[in-house]
Amino acid sequence: MSSPFGPAATTAMGSLPGEDMREWTKFVLEGVTIPFLPELPARPYGDMVSRAAGVIGSLALDLQPAGWRLTGGNDPRASLDQRRARSLLQQDLDVLEELAEGYEGPLKVQLTGPWTLAATVELPRGDKVLADHGARRDLAEAVAYGLQEHVAELRRRVPGASLVVQIDEPGLPAVLAGAVPTASGWGKHRSVDGPGSVDLLSRVIEAVAPALTVVHCCAARPPIEVFRKAGAGGVAVDVSLLTDAAWEQIAFAVEDGTTLYAGVVPTTGAVPKPEQAAGLLTRRWHEIGLTQKSLVDVVITPACGLAGAPSPSDARARLELLGRTAQVVGDAAEA
Structure with missing residues:
Protein backbone atom coordinates (compact mmCIF):
# COMPACT_ATOMS: atom_id res chain seq x y z
CA MET A 1 0.00 0.00 0.00
CA SER A 2 1.42 3.36 -1.03
CA SER A 3 1.79 6.31 1.31
CA PRO A 4 -1.23 8.67 1.46
CA PHE A 5 1.17 11.63 1.29
CA GLY A 6 2.91 10.98 -2.02
CA PRO A 7 6.68 10.92 -2.64
CA ALA A 8 9.24 13.01 -0.73
CA ALA A 9 6.91 13.65 2.23
CA THR A 10 8.38 15.40 5.26
CA THR A 11 7.25 16.39 8.74
CA ALA A 12 8.60 16.78 12.27
CA MET A 13 7.69 15.34 15.64
CA GLY A 14 6.10 18.50 16.99
CA SER A 15 8.34 20.05 19.64
CA LEU A 16 10.40 23.10 18.67
CA PRO A 17 12.62 25.59 20.53
CA GLY A 18 11.68 29.12 21.53
CA GLU A 19 8.35 30.72 22.36
CA ASP A 20 7.13 32.34 19.12
CA MET A 21 4.11 30.28 18.14
CA ARG A 22 3.13 32.55 15.27
CA GLU A 23 6.52 32.40 13.54
CA TRP A 24 6.81 28.65 13.95
CA THR A 25 3.30 28.07 12.63
CA LYS A 26 4.07 30.18 9.55
CA PHE A 27 7.24 28.20 9.00
CA VAL A 28 5.80 24.69 9.29
CA LEU A 29 2.83 25.51 7.06
CA GLU A 30 5.31 26.11 4.25
CA GLY A 31 8.47 24.26 5.30
CA VAL A 32 7.26 20.64 5.45
CA THR A 33 4.79 18.66 3.37
CA ILE A 34 2.85 17.49 6.45
CA PRO A 35 2.47 20.66 8.57
CA PHE A 36 1.78 20.23 12.28
CA LEU A 37 0.61 22.16 15.31
CA PRO A 38 3.90 23.20 16.95
CA GLU A 39 4.64 22.39 20.59
CA LEU A 40 6.90 24.90 22.34
CA PRO A 41 7.92 23.46 25.73
CA ALA A 42 9.96 26.57 26.58
CA ARG A 43 6.64 28.23 27.45
CA VAL A 239 16.59 5.12 12.72
CA SER A 240 20.02 5.68 14.27
CA LEU A 241 18.96 3.86 17.46
CA LEU A 242 17.25 0.80 15.99
CA THR A 243 18.58 -2.68 16.72
CA ASP A 244 18.64 -5.43 14.11
CA ALA A 245 15.50 -6.91 15.69
CA ALA A 246 13.75 -3.56 15.43
CA TRP A 247 14.64 -3.29 11.75
CA GLU A 248 13.07 -6.72 11.21
CA GLN A 249 9.87 -5.41 12.81
CA ILE A 250 10.05 -2.38 10.53
CA ALA A 251 10.23 -4.71 7.53
CA PHE A 252 7.15 -6.65 8.65
CA ALA A 253 5.26 -3.43 9.31
CA VAL A 254 6.10 -1.84 5.96
CA GLU A 255 5.19 -5.00 4.07
CA ASP A 256 1.85 -4.94 5.91
CA GLY A 257 1.14 -1.40 4.73
CA THR A 258 2.34 0.62 7.72
CA THR A 259 3.87 4.01 6.87
CA LEU A 260 7.35 4.55 8.27
CA TYR A 261 8.20 8.01 9.60
CA ALA A 262 11.96 7.73 9.49
CA GLY A 263 13.88 9.98 11.87
CA VAL A 264 17.07 10.50 9.89
CA VAL A 265 18.06 14.12 10.57
CA PRO A 266 19.87 14.36 13.94
CA THR A 267 18.48 16.79 16.51
CA THR A 268 21.89 17.89 17.83
CA GLY A 269 25.45 18.23 16.59
CA ALA A 270 26.55 19.26 13.14
CA VAL A 271 23.86 19.48 10.48
CA PRO A 272 24.73 16.74 7.98
CA LYS A 273 24.56 16.79 4.21
CA PRO A 274 21.40 15.25 2.71
CA GLU A 275 23.32 12.19 1.49
CA GLN A 276 24.65 11.57 5.00
CA ALA A 277 21.21 11.91 6.56
CA ALA A 278 19.67 9.49 4.07
CA GLY A 279 22.52 6.97 4.07
CA LEU A 280 21.60 4.77 7.03
CA LEU A 281 17.97 4.48 5.95
CA THR A 282 18.71 3.54 2.35
CA ARG A 283 21.41 1.06 3.36
CA ARG A 284 19.32 -0.73 6.00
CA TRP A 285 16.31 -0.76 3.69
CA HIS A 286 18.27 -2.90 1.26
CA GLU A 287 19.69 -5.10 4.04
CA ILE A 288 16.27 -6.01 5.46
CA GLY A 289 15.03 -7.05 2.03
CA LEU A 290 12.57 -4.29 1.24
CA THR A 291 12.30 -3.08 -2.34
CA GLN A 292 14.03 0.18 -3.17
CA LYS A 293 10.82 1.31 -4.85
CA SER A 294 8.98 1.24 -1.51
CA LEU A 295 11.33 3.92 -0.14
CA VAL A 296 9.16 6.46 -1.92
CA ASP A 297 6.46 5.95 0.74
CA VAL A 298 8.71 6.77 3.71
CA VAL A 299 8.05 10.08 5.48
CA ILE A 300 11.32 11.84 6.36
CA THR A 301 11.56 13.45 9.81
CA PRO A 302 14.09 14.59 12.40
CA ALA A 303 15.31 11.85 14.72
CA CYS A 304 13.05 13.13 17.51
CA GLY A 305 11.63 16.41 18.78
CA LEU A 306 13.63 19.57 18.21
CA ALA A 307 12.86 21.41 21.45
CA GLY A 308 16.43 20.80 22.63
CA ALA A 309 17.99 22.48 19.59
CA PRO A 310 20.38 25.28 20.63
CA SER A 311 18.34 27.91 18.80
CA PRO A 312 15.31 28.35 16.56
CA SER A 313 17.64 28.99 13.61
CA ASP A 314 19.38 25.65 14.21
CA ALA A 315 16.02 23.88 14.29
CA ARG A 316 14.96 25.62 11.09
CA ALA A 317 18.14 24.45 9.37
CA ARG A 318 17.32 20.86 10.32
CA LEU A 319 13.75 21.21 9.10
CA GLU A 320 14.96 22.71 5.81
CA LEU A 321 17.26 19.71 5.40
CA LEU A 322 14.27 17.34 5.44
CA GLY A 323 13.15 18.18 1.92
CA ARG A 324 16.61 17.73 0.42
CA THR A 325 17.02 14.45 2.29
CA ALA A 326 13.64 13.23 1.07
CA GLN A 327 14.77 13.97 -2.48
CA VAL A 328 17.88 11.81 -1.99
CA VAL A 329 15.72 8.99 -0.63
CA GLY A 330 13.35 9.42 -3.57
CA ASP A 331 16.23 9.17 -6.00
CA ALA A 332 17.32 5.94 -4.29
CA ALA A 333 13.80 4.59 -4.74
CA GLU A 334 14.04 5.17 -8.47
CA ALA A 335 17.53 3.72 -8.84
Whole structure:
Protein backbone atom coordinates (compact mmCIF):
# COMPACT_ATOMS: atom_id res chain seq x y z
CA MET A 1 0.00 0.00 0.00
CA SER A 2 1.42 3.36 -1.03
CA SER A 3 1.79 6.31 1.31
CA PRO A 4 -1.23 8.67 1.46
CA PHE A 5 1.17 11.63 1.29
CA GLY A 6 2.91 10.98 -2.02
CA PRO A 7 6.68 10.92 -2.64
CA ALA A 8 9.24 13.01 -0.73
CA ALA A 9 6.91 13.65 2.23
CA THR A 10 8.38 15.40 5.26
CA THR A 11 7.25 16.39 8.74
CA ALA A 12 8.60 16.78 12.27
CA MET A 13 7.69 15.34 15.64
CA GLY A 14 6.10 18.50 16.99
CA SER A 15 8.34 20.05 19.64
CA LEU A 16 10.40 23.10 18.67
CA PRO A 17 12.62 25.59 20.53
CA GLY A 18 11.68 29.12 21.53
CA GLU A 19 8.35 30.72 22.36
CA ASP A 20 7.13 32.34 19.12
CA MET A 21 4.11 30.28 18.14
CA ARG A 22 3.13 32.55 15.27
CA GLU A 23 6.52 32.40 13.54
CA TRP A 24 6.81 28.65 13.95
CA THR A 25 3.30 28.07 12.63
CA LYS A 26 4.07 30.18 9.55
CA PHE A 27 7.24 28.20 9.00
CA VAL A 28 5.80 24.69 9.29
CA LEU A 29 2.83 25.51 7.06
CA GLU A 30 5.31 26.11 4.25
CA GLY A 31 8.47 24.26 5.30
CA VAL A 32 7.26 20.64 5.45
CA THR A 33 4.79 18.66 3.37
CA ILE A 34 2.85 17.49 6.45
CA PRO A 35 2.47 20.66 8.57
CA PHE A 36 1.78 20.23 12.28
CA LEU A 37 0.61 22.16 15.31
CA PRO A 38 3.90 23.20 16.95
CA GLU A 39 4.64 22.39 20.59
CA LEU A 40 6.90 24.90 22.34
CA PRO A 41 7.92 23.46 25.73
CA ALA A 42 9.96 26.57 26.58
CA ARG A 43 6.64 28.23 27.45
CA PRO A 44 4.86 27.55 30.75
CA TYR A 45 2.35 24.73 30.14
CA GLY A 46 3.83 24.15 26.69
CA ASP A 47 5.36 20.70 27.30
CA MET A 48 3.85 17.45 26.06
CA VAL A 49 2.26 16.36 29.35
CA SER A 50 0.76 19.81 29.95
CA ARG A 51 -0.66 19.73 26.42
CA ALA A 52 -2.34 16.41 27.24
CA ALA A 53 -3.68 17.85 30.51
CA GLY A 54 -5.21 20.66 28.47
CA VAL A 55 -6.87 18.24 26.05
CA ILE A 56 -8.31 16.01 28.78
CA GLY A 57 -11.69 17.32 29.89
CA SER A 58 -13.24 14.49 31.90
CA LEU A 59 -10.55 14.17 34.59
CA ALA A 60 -9.14 16.90 36.81
CA LEU A 61 -5.37 17.27 37.15
CA ASP A 62 -3.17 19.78 38.92
CA LEU A 63 0.52 20.57 38.72
CA GLN A 64 2.71 19.71 41.69
CA PRO A 65 6.47 20.22 42.13
CA ALA A 66 6.95 16.59 41.06
CA GLY A 67 4.70 16.93 38.02
CA TRP A 68 1.06 16.49 37.04
CA ARG A 69 -1.29 14.66 39.41
CA LEU A 70 -4.89 13.47 39.31
CA THR A 71 -6.92 15.38 41.88
CA GLY A 72 -9.61 12.76 42.36
CA GLY A 73 -12.41 15.03 41.15
CA ASN A 74 -14.47 15.21 37.97
CA ASP A 75 -14.57 19.00 37.64
CA PRO A 76 -11.66 20.29 35.53
CA ARG A 77 -12.36 23.78 36.92
CA ALA A 78 -10.88 22.52 40.17
CA SER A 79 -7.41 22.91 38.65
CA LEU A 80 -6.03 26.34 37.83
CA ASP A 81 -3.05 24.68 36.13
CA GLN A 82 -5.27 22.59 33.89
CA ARG A 83 -7.25 25.67 32.89
CA ARG A 84 -4.00 27.45 32.02
CA ALA A 85 -2.85 24.51 29.91
CA ARG A 86 -6.19 24.51 28.12
CA SER A 87 -6.04 28.27 27.59
CA LEU A 88 -2.59 28.02 26.00
CA LEU A 89 -3.83 25.28 23.68
CA GLN A 90 -6.78 27.44 22.61
CA GLN A 91 -4.43 30.36 21.90
CA ASP A 92 -2.28 28.07 19.75
CA LEU A 93 -5.35 26.86 17.86
CA ASP A 94 -6.40 30.47 17.26
CA VAL A 95 -3.02 31.15 15.66
CA LEU A 96 -3.25 28.02 13.55
CA GLU A 97 -6.78 28.83 12.41
CA GLU A 98 -5.75 32.34 11.35
CA LEU A 99 -2.60 31.35 9.49
CA ALA A 100 -4.03 28.18 7.91
CA GLU A 101 -7.08 29.90 6.44
CA GLY A 102 -7.80 28.26 3.11
CA TYR A 103 -5.23 25.50 3.69
CA GLU A 104 -5.95 22.13 2.12
CA GLY A 105 -3.82 19.06 2.71
CA PRO A 106 -2.48 16.95 5.55
CA LEU A 107 -2.21 18.50 9.01
CA LYS A 108 -0.70 16.71 12.00
CA VAL A 109 -1.38 17.13 15.70
CA GLN A 110 0.55 15.42 18.50
CA LEU A 111 -0.55 14.17 21.93
CA THR A 112 1.10 12.14 24.68
CA GLY A 113 -0.22 8.59 24.68
CA PRO A 114 -2.00 6.78 27.51
CA TRP A 115 0.94 4.65 28.64
CA THR A 116 3.46 7.47 28.81
CA LEU A 117 0.91 9.52 30.75
CA ALA A 118 0.22 6.59 33.10
CA ALA A 119 3.96 6.34 33.78
CA THR A 120 4.24 10.10 34.35
CA VAL A 121 1.05 11.36 36.03
CA GLU A 122 0.58 10.65 39.74
CA LEU A 123 -2.43 9.35 41.62
CA PRO A 124 -4.08 11.67 44.18
CA ARG A 125 -2.25 9.97 47.06
CA GLY A 126 1.06 9.42 45.35
CA ASP A 127 2.71 6.90 43.02
CA LYS A 128 2.02 6.72 39.32
CA VAL A 129 -1.29 6.05 37.62
CA LEU A 130 0.48 3.01 36.21
CA ALA A 131 0.13 1.33 39.61
CA ASP A 132 -3.69 1.31 39.48
CA HIS A 133 -5.44 -0.71 36.76
CA GLY A 134 -8.69 1.21 37.09
CA ALA A 135 -7.00 4.60 37.12
CA ARG A 136 -4.93 3.91 34.04
CA ARG A 137 -8.03 2.70 32.20
CA ASP A 138 -9.90 5.86 33.21
CA LEU A 139 -6.96 8.00 32.09
CA ALA A 140 -6.79 6.25 28.70
CA GLU A 141 -10.53 6.77 28.18
CA ALA A 142 -10.19 10.44 29.14
CA VAL A 143 -7.34 10.82 26.64
CA ALA A 144 -9.42 9.11 23.93
CA TYR A 145 -12.45 11.33 24.54
CA GLY A 146 -10.41 14.51 24.84
CA LEU A 147 -8.44 13.76 21.69
CA GLN A 148 -11.65 13.00 19.83
CA GLU A 149 -12.97 16.44 20.75
CA HIS A 150 -9.62 18.04 19.92
CA VAL A 151 -9.64 16.49 16.44
CA ALA A 152 -13.24 17.62 15.89
CA GLU A 153 -12.26 21.17 16.83
CA LEU A 154 -9.32 21.10 14.43
CA ARG A 155 -11.66 19.99 11.65
CA ARG A 156 -13.92 22.95 12.38
CA ARG A 157 -11.04 25.42 12.49
CA VAL A 158 -9.18 24.09 9.42
CA PRO A 159 -11.90 22.43 7.34
CA GLY A 160 -9.64 21.75 4.37
CA ALA A 161 -7.20 19.67 6.41
CA SER A 162 -6.81 15.89 6.29
CA LEU A 163 -5.85 15.17 9.87
CA VAL A 164 -2.97 13.01 11.00
CA VAL A 165 -2.86 12.19 14.72
CA GLN A 166 0.52 11.45 16.26
CA ILE A 167 0.48 9.63 19.60
CA ASP A 168 3.73 10.03 21.52
CA GLU A 169 4.69 6.97 23.54
CA PRO A 170 8.32 7.41 24.66
CA GLY A 171 7.53 5.72 27.97
CA LEU A 172 5.95 2.53 26.63
CA PRO A 173 9.18 0.48 26.32
CA ALA A 174 9.87 1.06 30.04
CA VAL A 175 6.26 0.14 30.89
CA LEU A 176 6.54 -3.13 28.97
CA ALA A 177 9.92 -3.91 30.54
CA GLY A 178 8.80 -3.21 34.11
CA ALA A 179 11.39 -0.44 34.35
CA VAL A 180 9.25 2.46 35.66
CA PRO A 181 10.38 3.32 39.22
CA THR A 182 7.87 3.30 42.08
CA ALA A 183 7.36 6.41 44.22
CA SER A 184 9.89 5.22 46.79
CA GLY A 185 12.55 4.77 44.15
CA TRP A 186 13.41 1.36 45.61
CA GLY A 187 11.31 -0.74 43.30
CA LYS A 188 9.79 -0.91 39.82
CA HIS A 189 6.20 -1.10 38.68
CA ARG A 190 5.13 -4.47 37.35
CA SER A 191 5.46 -4.88 33.62
CA VAL A 192 2.39 -4.68 31.42
CA ASP A 193 1.76 -7.54 29.00
CA GLY A 194 1.36 -7.09 25.27
CA PRO A 195 -2.44 -7.54 25.06
CA GLY A 196 -2.94 -5.08 27.92
CA SER A 197 -0.79 -2.47 26.28
CA VAL A 198 -2.62 -2.89 22.98
CA ASP A 199 -6.01 -2.45 24.66
CA LEU A 200 -5.47 1.03 26.08
CA LEU A 201 -3.59 2.34 23.05
CA SER A 202 -6.26 1.03 20.67
CA ARG A 203 -8.95 2.94 22.57
CA VAL A 204 -7.18 6.19 21.75
CA ILE A 205 -6.52 5.27 18.12
CA GLU A 206 -10.11 4.12 17.54
CA ALA A 207 -11.46 7.35 19.03
CA VAL A 208 -10.00 9.48 16.21
CA ALA A 209 -10.91 7.25 13.27
CA PRO A 210 -10.92 7.81 10.32
CA ALA A 211 -7.99 10.18 10.89
CA LEU A 212 -4.61 8.71 9.98
CA THR A 213 -2.61 7.76 13.07
CA VAL A 214 1.10 7.39 13.78
CA VAL A 215 2.70 6.30 17.04
CA HIS A 216 6.04 7.93 17.83
CA CYS A 217 8.64 6.21 20.00
CA CYS A 218 12.37 6.99 19.89
CA ALA A 219 13.88 3.84 21.36
CA ALA A 220 16.33 1.17 20.30
CA ARG A 221 13.51 -1.40 20.26
CA PRO A 222 10.21 0.45 19.91
CA PRO A 223 7.24 -1.94 20.40
CA ILE A 224 6.18 -1.77 16.78
CA GLU A 225 4.06 -4.92 17.00
CA VAL A 226 2.02 -3.30 19.80
CA PHE A 227 1.50 -0.20 17.66
CA ARG A 228 0.35 -2.25 14.69
CA LYS A 229 -2.04 -4.40 16.72
CA ALA A 230 -3.49 -1.26 18.28
CA GLY A 231 -4.39 -0.04 14.80
CA ALA A 232 -1.72 2.58 14.08
CA GLY A 233 -1.31 3.39 10.41
CA GLY A 234 2.26 4.61 10.89
CA VAL A 235 5.25 4.33 13.20
CA ALA A 236 7.78 7.11 13.85
CA VAL A 237 11.27 6.10 14.99
CA ASP A 238 14.85 7.31 15.30
CA VAL A 239 16.59 5.12 12.72
CA SER A 240 20.02 5.68 14.27
CA LEU A 241 18.96 3.86 17.46
CA LEU A 242 17.25 0.80 15.99
CA THR A 243 18.58 -2.68 16.72
CA ASP A 244 18.64 -5.43 14.11
CA ALA A 245 15.50 -6.91 15.69
CA ALA A 246 13.75 -3.56 15.43
CA TRP A 247 14.64 -3.29 11.75
CA GLU A 248 13.07 -6.72 11.21
CA GLN A 249 9.87 -5.41 12.81
CA ILE A 250 10.05 -2.38 10.53
CA ALA A 251 10.23 -4.71 7.53
CA PHE A 252 7.15 -6.65 8.65
CA ALA A 253 5.26 -3.43 9.31
CA VAL A 254 6.10 -1.84 5.96
CA GLU A 255 5.19 -5.00 4.07
CA ASP A 256 1.85 -4.94 5.91
CA GLY A 257 1.14 -1.40 4.73
CA THR A 258 2.34 0.62 7.72
CA THR A 259 3.87 4.01 6.87
CA LEU A 260 7.35 4.55 8.27
CA TYR A 261 8.20 8.01 9.60
CA ALA A 262 11.96 7.73 9.49
CA GLY A 263 13.88 9.98 11.87
CA VAL A 264 17.07 10.50 9.89
CA VAL A 265 18.06 14.12 10.57
CA PRO A 266 19.87 14.36 13.94
CA THR A 267 18.48 16.79 16.51
CA THR A 268 21.89 17.89 17.83
CA GLY A 269 25.45 18.23 16.59
CA ALA A 270 26.55 19.26 13.14
CA VAL A 271 23.86 19.48 10.48
CA PRO A 272 24.73 16.74 7.98
CA LYS A 273 24.56 16.79 4.21
CA PRO A 274 21.40 15.25 2.71
CA GLU A 275 23.32 12.19 1.49
CA GLN A 276 24.65 11.57 5.00
CA ALA A 277 21.21 11.91 6.56
CA ALA A 278 19.67 9.49 4.07
CA GLY A 279 22.52 6.97 4.07
CA LEU A 280 21.60 4.77 7.03
CA LEU A 281 17.97 4.48 5.95
CA THR A 282 18.71 3.54 2.35
CA ARG A 283 21.41 1.06 3.36
CA ARG A 284 19.32 -0.73 6.00
CA TRP A 285 16.31 -0.76 3.69
CA HIS A 286 18.27 -2.90 1.26
CA GLU A 287 19.69 -5.10 4.04
CA ILE A 288 16.27 -6.01 5.46
CA GLY A 289 15.03 -7.05 2.03
CA LEU A 290 12.57 -4.29 1.24
CA THR A 291 12.30 -3.08 -2.34
CA GLN A 292 14.03 0.18 -3.17
CA LYS A 293 10.82 1.31 -4.85
CA SER A 294 8.98 1.24 -1.51
CA LEU A 295 11.33 3.92 -0.14
CA VAL A 296 9.16 6.46 -1.92
CA ASP A 297 6.46 5.95 0.74
CA VAL A 298 8.71 6.77 3.71
CA VAL A 299 8.05 10.08 5.48
CA ILE A 300 11.32 11.84 6.36
CA THR A 301 11.56 13.45 9.81
CA PRO A 302 14.09 14.59 12.40
CA ALA A 303 15.31 11.85 14.72
CA CYS A 304 13.05 13.13 17.51
CA GLY A 305 11.63 16.41 18.78
CA LEU A 306 13.63 19.57 18.21
CA ALA A 307 12.86 21.41 21.45
CA GLY A 308 16.43 20.80 22.63
CA ALA A 309 17.99 22.48 19.59
CA PRO A 310 20.38 25.28 20.63
CA SER A 311 18.34 27.91 18.80
CA PRO A 312 15.31 28.35 16.56
CA SER A 313 17.64 28.99 13.61
CA ASP A 314 19.38 25.65 14.21
CA ALA A 315 16.02 23.88 14.29
CA ARG A 316 14.96 25.62 11.09
CA ALA A 317 18.14 24.45 9.37
CA ARG A 318 17.32 20.86 10.32
CA LEU A 319 13.75 21.21 9.10
CA GLU A 320 14.96 22.71 5.81
CA LEU A 321 17.26 19.71 5.40
CA LEU A 322 14.27 17.34 5.44
CA GLY A 323 13.15 18.18 1.92
CA ARG A 324 16.61 17.73 0.42
CA THR A 325 17.02 14.45 2.29
CA ALA A 326 13.64 13.23 1.07
CA GLN A 327 14.77 13.97 -2.48
CA VAL A 328 17.88 11.81 -1.99
CA VAL A 329 15.72 8.99 -0.63
CA GLY A 330 13.35 9.42 -3.57
CA ASP A 331 16.23 9.17 -6.00
CA ALA A 332 17.32 5.94 -4.29
CA ALA A 333 13.80 4.59 -4.74
CA GLU A 334 14.04 5.17 -8.47
CA ALA A 335 17.53 3.72 -8.84
